[in-house]
Amino acid sequence: MVEDNRQQARQEFMTREGWGAAEVEPLAADASFRRYFRLRRAGESCLLMDAPPPQEQILPFISIAQHLVSLGLRAPRVLASELDAGFALLEDFGDDTFTRLLARGEAEASLYRMAVDVLIQLHRHPAATELELPPYDEQALLREALLLVDWYYPALNGVDCPAEAVESYRAAWVTALAPLRAEPATLVLRDFHVDNLMRVGDGSSVAHCGLLDFQDALIGSPAYDLMSLLEDARRDVTPALQQALIDHYLTTRTELDAGQFMRAYRILAAQRHAKVAGIFVRLMVRDGKPIYLQHLPRVVALLTRNLEAPELAPVREWVARWMPNLGVPLVLAP
Structure with a gap:
């Protein structure tokens, strides 16, 4: 009805x-x-x-x-x-998402370069943050990171995460996220990846890159959307292409401190992968959408890799104590 x-x-x-x-x-x-x-x-x-x-x-x-x-x-x-x-x-942008273009064999490097050029234009625009949006701050990032213990931990272990473990997980992330307070702010679209990008018309300029799914945008670190594009939960991006595109971004944005930017990139990558792992399980358990389970091994592998960074030591140590089976394949029947 x-x-x-x-x-x-x-x-x-x-x-x-x-x-x-x-x-x-x-x-x-x-x-x-x-x-x-x-x-x-x-x-x-x-x-x-x-x-x-x-x-x-x-x-x-x-x-x-x-x-x-x-x-x-x-x-x-x-x-x-x-x-x-x-x-x-x-407005109808047609059907040419980057995902479909890549599946048809279009040049990967040129499509990703177009997407990075969009971020460069967005992040360098002086009016990018001139709209009323909440900050993508430590509290928002922490709420999202908690989805790992709220949803992924119970699915992996068959029991809820102990209260003591949840609190120590929260404390570990508070420490890990602290360096982001010094980050410059820009408009963060938050779901910037090939499923939400389209080629509109013929061309490879910024004007031909259609943007979708940005209604949850916030004001936060410029590293977030670049990381979201290159550490895609649904698609592998080779380390060589990732590095080439990061270099292109940083070479163009000479006003940034490259070391500080990459530290933020790694912190936000771990945070996003923890969040997405929880969301994909939630989509299955709560919403009956099993299609995302196929991506969990990639997401967990990306999370594990980023936790090796020095700035993620508190979270890495938490995983070693409370979730040493993080890398064990999750069996969750549709």
């Missing part, structure tokens, strides 16, 4: 905006409650975003999309919206 009501509301919104007779094509769902549909009529198309409240809010997407466009970046134009109902009509 709830879905029937939502479908009727979608149709009414489409009708009000002149798309009532359009052909409707459902697009693949993601890890959120949002759904997308491609609408076609008389040789033109757009995307319908269905972000049902209260689970989703559509205003952040619209505000950040408009801000990104003002910075010279390629976010979808918002053609129409109803904020209270959670509907928006968006």
Whole structure:
């Protein structure tokens, strides 16, 4: 009944905006409650975003999309919206996500270089942080890191993480995250990876790189999105390509302290992988979405590798004491 009501509301919104007779094509769902549909009529198309409240809010997407466009970046134009109902009509960027382009054999280095150039333009823009967004600060990062003990630990061990272990885990991350307080701030899109990047039109400039899934953006370290791109939970990126792109970023952004930047990069990589490991288990256990389990071995391997960094010693020591089986394959039946 709830879905029937939502479908009727979608149709009414489409009708009000002149798309009532359009052909409707459902697009693949993601890890959120949002759904997308491609609408076609008389040789033109757009995307319908269905972000049902209260689970989703559509205003952040619209505000950040408009801000990104003002910075010279390629976010979808918002053609129409109803904020209270959670509907928006968006510019259709087509189907050429970087993931699909890579699967078709397109040059990996040039696509990733385009994405890094987007970050360089974003991070160097003086107006990047001129919008009202919460900080991606120590408390926010800590809440996310705790997803490892909230979800991954019980799935791996069959019992909840002991309270003493949770508290010492929290303390280890407080120590590890402390250096980030000195980081310069920029707009952090937070899910910057090949699934959320598109080539729009023909070309390899920043203007041809379409951005998706940025509604959870915050203000934080410039290292985060570069790390998210290069330490992808869903796709292997060779160490050689990672290093070449990091060098390109840092060579262009000479105003940064390279050592400080890479320290932040490693800390945030470990934090993100701890978070994502917990999220992928949660998606299966709570939400019945097993598709993400296939990526867990990669995520855990990336987490383990980053924990070898000196700045992650407190967390590495916690793992050695409380979770020495971190590298054991997780068996979690769909």
